[in-house]
Amino acid sequence: MALQEQTLPLPGVAPARTSHRPDHLLVAEMVESGSRVLDVGCGEGDLLQLLESRGIDGRGIELSREGVNRCVAKGLAVVQGDADTDLVNYPDDAFDYVILSQTLQATRQPKAVLENLLRIGHRAIVSFPNFGFWKMRLQLLIGGHMPRTENLPATWYDTPNIHFCTIKDFVQLCDEIHVKMERAVALDLYGRPVPLNLPWWVWNMFGEQGVFLLSRGGKGR
């Protein structure tokens, strides 16, 4: 596991005021400047704008037509497309990084998508909501219903998120398909990194989302 060097805000002190989402800032920090990036499921282009402001050549794919058109109207290079079906149209090694931000759980074939990310890009950055987060567990255990949170407000019958996983599950998948985890960060409910020196089960319990920097050629099992 590589280092994560961010300084932690003091408990009770609000995170630094910024218009950018904490996970976007973390992702942007993982990308080397001057590189070429594909953001899969780029939404309305907030992350792409952040990346471009840092001199990164960014492209996007977005499923919703409204999202695409807003991105294009912002001057971003975004095409309408589906992570499950359209990634195959990209050649090998086309990008330095391929980002899948809060989208993995909404794909039909997360494993195939993950493999495609690392075929198209030398590295992949994947962030996803952690279904092992204590609040999720508590709702299922005590409430007896499918969890709903501020960030995931949809009900079970109208959610686009059909493939939730925990941080532990994701790490297992990475091992299975020989993906190397260069860096892993769990963010808590306030977007602050969970301290690194704590064991995995703490991450899986207190991480509201996981952000992973991946590359090819992991050890496998």
Place this chain on the structure above:
Amino acid sequence: MTKVQSIKTPSIQGEDRAHEADHPSSPVAKFGTDQPLKLDCGIDLAPFQIAYQTYGELNAERSNAILVCHALTGDQHVNNVHPVTGKPGWWETMVGPGRPLDTSRYFIICSNVLGGCMGSTGPASLNPTTGKVWGLDFPIITIPDMVRAQAMLIDRLGIETLFAVVGGSMGGMQAVQWAAAYPERVFSTLAIACSTRHSAQNIAFHELGRQAVMADPDWRSGSYVDQGTHPHRGLAVARMAAHITYLSDAALHRKFGRRMQDRELPTFSFDADFQVESYLRYQGSSFVERFDANSYLYLTRAMDYFDIAADHDGVLAEAFRDIETRFCVVSFTSDWLFPTSEARALVHALNASSARVSFAEIETDKGHDAFLLDVPEFFDISRAFLHSAGKARGLGDAGT
């Protein structure tokens, strides 16, 4: 809506139109026998001329020029009163001060296509070797031929690299062809409601139109000018059929429904009882006043032959290998002539070439013609695409 009982004979008998074909109101770039145009059919065309209009000012760096490519029946009169019809320019919604193609920022060029009838050499022009109108002696031309001629015009204007090439429909085909043929001369491409190859259905519609023209006895095997006729009935029918393909079921229903034209009850005749019939007849008869029938044959044929992938061993992505041109591809949901699937094929090829491409499908019921109409979302996207490309190109806010 003008009430038209039948397809009427043109009021001005095409005299203005015929005059424009050789002596246009627009500036003309003439190319002599020392500068022949090498056509795909193997013929060197010389001499020939290209008529064009410009709007705005070319900056000192010569870096703000946009070439607008017109569609099948368009011409170079983008943003000025048309010399034959007296109507406003065909893309006034898109081109002008403060418009997406901002004339206070960019230098806009639009030329009449090779094979057209508004001043560029085509079948309606005089053949210098015979002293007669070319007619069917004019060689068959292609979209790449049109682009080659435009490139010679751009050379003549002293412009090395175009900031953008913009076009819809047949104009979009030219815009994409520009990028494929001269990637180093095109900084950005805005391709609207188009495809990289003409579909079987589209070829079929064009064949219908051509057969309508040729079935008119006044066509006279293409030599109607020499014989003092014009196949206005056939050309009007061709236009009527084509016009339906430019609209959509929903747009026709919204505009006309089953409403009657100036009457309450059906006449039990073949008169234009329905508004939609009257509208189509008007479209047909007004078209023949400004367009040459042979030109219509040649230009539809050029579109039919268009297939960029075929010129690259069947692999479309090969046409754009390592291209640095920025692309924006736009399609419209109700366009069934150049549907979104065609645009997506282009986008996939550009993705495979790792080109910088944006692709937006715009929701509208206005059909293929949407690119000529007031569709604010389309304007926003076009403006933003050009603006961000302008920043990358180093164009200042004033453009000059």
